[in-house]
Amino acid sequence: MSISNNGNLKLAIQKKGRLTEKSIELIKLCGIDIDNYSERLVVQAYNFPLEILFLRDDDIPEYVQDGVADIGIVGENVVVSKNAQTEIVEKLGFGKCSLMMAAPENITIKTIKDIEGKTIATSFPRVVQNYLNENKINAKIIEISGSVEIAPALGVADMICDIVSTGNTLMMNKLKKSISIFESQAVLIRSANKPLNQAKQEYLDKLLRRMRSVLTAKNSRYLMMNCPKSSLEKIEKVLPSIKSPTILPLADENLVAVHAVIPADYLWKIVDSLKSLGATGILLSPIENMIP
Ligand code: ATP
Numbered sequence: 692m693s694i695s696n697n698g699n700l701k702l703a704i705q706k707k708g709r710l711t712e713k714s715i716e717l718i719k720l721c722g723i724d725i726d727n728y729s730e731r732l733v734v735q736a737y738n739f740p741l742e743i744l745f746l747r748d749d750d751i752p753e754y755v756q757d758g759v760a761d762i763g764i765v766g767e768n769v770v771v772s773k774n775a776q777t778e779i780v781e782k783l784g785f786g787k788c789s790l791m792m793a794a795p796e797n798i799t800i801k802t803i804k805d806i807e808g809k810t811i812a813t814s815f816p817r818v819v820q821n822y823l824n825e826n827k828i829n830a831k832i833i834e835i836s837g838s839v840e841i842a843p844a845l846g847v848a849d850m851i852c853d854i855v856s857t858g859n860t861l862m863m864n865k866l867k868k869s870i871s872i873f874e875s876q877a878v879l880i881r882s883a884n885k886p887l888n889q890a891k892q893e894y895l896d897k898l899l900r901r902m903r904s905v906l907t908a909k910n911s912r913y914l915m916m917n918c919p920k921s922s923l924e925k926i927e928k929v930l931p932s933i934k935s936p937t938i939l940p941l942a943d944e945n946l947v948a949v950h951a952v953i954p955a956d957y958l959w960k961i962v963d964s965l966k967s968l969g970a971t972g973i974l975l976s977p978i979e980n981m982i983p
């Protein structure tokens with residue numbers, strides 16, 4: 692199948708890499724059915740006017756800029772480093788990582804000033820240069836496309852600036868993390884200067900509504916518990932005030948069931964208060980979709 696001009700919205704995602712699985716998961720959680728994608732360049736969705744293009748992540752910003760794809764999912768670090776004419780429509784909350792300065796033990800980098808005069812190896816020269824300019828620091832940048840972390844050991848650079856999520860690779864190469872210069876996550880981008888036709892804009896709006904409801908649901912949990920009627924007022928005060936909770940009668944007249952949607956990490960902040968107010972049978976479950 693080749694890239695067609697059938698009026699469908701075209702979404703570019705990474706063909707094979709760290710963002711592929713999560714990108715496909717997001718599309719599926721939006722209720723969009725797609726076929727086994729692994730072998731093809733383009734896949735047509737069954738139940739949505741959407742075509743998915745599988746590309747190297749480096750190529751996505753430019754293809755979106757030029758309108759080869761209408762939208763794309765790619766790391767924000769790649770968007771910035773490619774400097775293509777695109778804009779971020781939505782931050783997607785996965786593929787999180789930091790672009791960090793790291794140096795061998797014998798070089799101490801405590802503040803930005805310590806970078807002055809150093810040689811930095813990186814795959815993201817543009818992002819690093821922006822950072823140096825913003826902080827009025829002079830340093831030499833050496834562009835390396837892969838395995839940046841071995842540059843100091845080879846004597847090519849004093850330090851590096853690379854993507855870090857766990858820090859294991861740095862540790863193995865005896866490098867110490869210092870300053871984070873950019874926090875990245877996967878983002879949905881569109882062209883900054885090629886407006887979509889009306890039909891495609893409507894498809895995008897529809898897709899975005901679905902994506903936003905998936906993202907909100909991901910960050911929320913459904914809390915259920917039984918509470919003594921006598922402490923209901925206090926328990927309601929402990930719950931976040933996003934929406935009023937659902938109160939249901941129980942066979943035992945002294946108790947009520949309380950159901951509420953809360954932020955994903957919130958239970959641990961309030962669990963002790965809930966227990967001391969007599970809440971029992973506390974259940975927390977994920978939410979697949981949340982439509983405002
Ligand atoms: P491609 O073959 O598509 O060019 P790649 O090797 O350039 O792939 P990946 O390593 O798959 O890219 O990373 C894709 C994106 O995942 C990165 O640009 C970054 O935004 C994000 N990411 C999250 N965690 C990490 C990590 N630990 N290391 C590298 N990238 C990460």
Ligand code: MG
Binds near residue numbers: 747748749
């Ligand atoms: Mg790449």
